[in-house]
Amino acid sequence: MSGEAGQLVKMADDIARFFAADPDQSAAIEGVVGHIQKFWDPRMRRKLVAHWQRHPNDLSPLAAAAAERLAHSTTAA
Structure with missing residues (x-):
């Protein structure tokens, strides 16, 4: 995997690593989604x-x- 998709995957994984410390899996997912929606x-x-x-x-x-x-969010677009 290379190019832009590879960079986006790396960035998403980095964000996920930060939020993985949250013991509440749902909150961790929402943290990643919120960050991506806000900054991407x-x-x-x-x-x-x-x-x-x-x-x-x-x-x-x-x-x-x-x-x-x-993928199931109206704000993904």
């Missing part, structure tokens, strides 16, 4: 979701859960 451009969010849909195992479990939630 909509095109970046769409590319992450598209990559997750094709290669779900490329992301850490927490980042993948956040991507799944973003």
